Amino acid sequence: MTSTSDDHRNFALREETGEETSVFSGQTPRQAALKAARRLDPADSEAQASRERFRLREKGTKKLHIYDGWAWREQAPEDKPDWMPETITEANVSKDGIEYLDEL
Numbered sequence: 001m002t003s004t005s006d007d008h009r010n011f012a013l014r015e016e017t018g019e020e021t022s023v024f025s026g027q028t029p030r031q032a033a034l035k036a037a038r039r040l041d042p043a044d045s046e047a048q049a050s051r052e053r054f055r056l057r058e059k060g061t062k063k064l065h066i067y068d069g070w071a072w073r074e075q076a077p078e079d080k081p082d083w084m085p086e087t088i089t090e091a092n093v094s095k096d097g098i099e100y101l102d103e104l
Contacts, residue, residue: 011056029065037069037091062101
């Protein structure tokens with residue numbers, strides 16, 4: 001299967017209350033989770049970053065992807081484009097499982 005921009009799926013960030021506050025897109029749940037993790041409060045380094053648990057519901061399904069994510073600040077690469085700031089936010093995620101909602 002070839003990849004196109006049309007292959008993107010939407011994932012809603014779901015709070016404990018069931019409220020869906022943001023939507024992230026990606027070809028895989030992990031891509032969307034990395035985008036969500038970049039919005040976490042970044043630490044000064046990856047070693048200092050604390051993990052935060054969050055859930056992404058794939059739109060059109062009852063499937064919840066559960067991730068631990070963390071973010072940190074890092075110097076931008078030497079060959080960065082002019083528009084990029086000197087310090088950027090990096091992130092990583094670890095998948096903790098999948099749950100299924102009884103109803104939406």
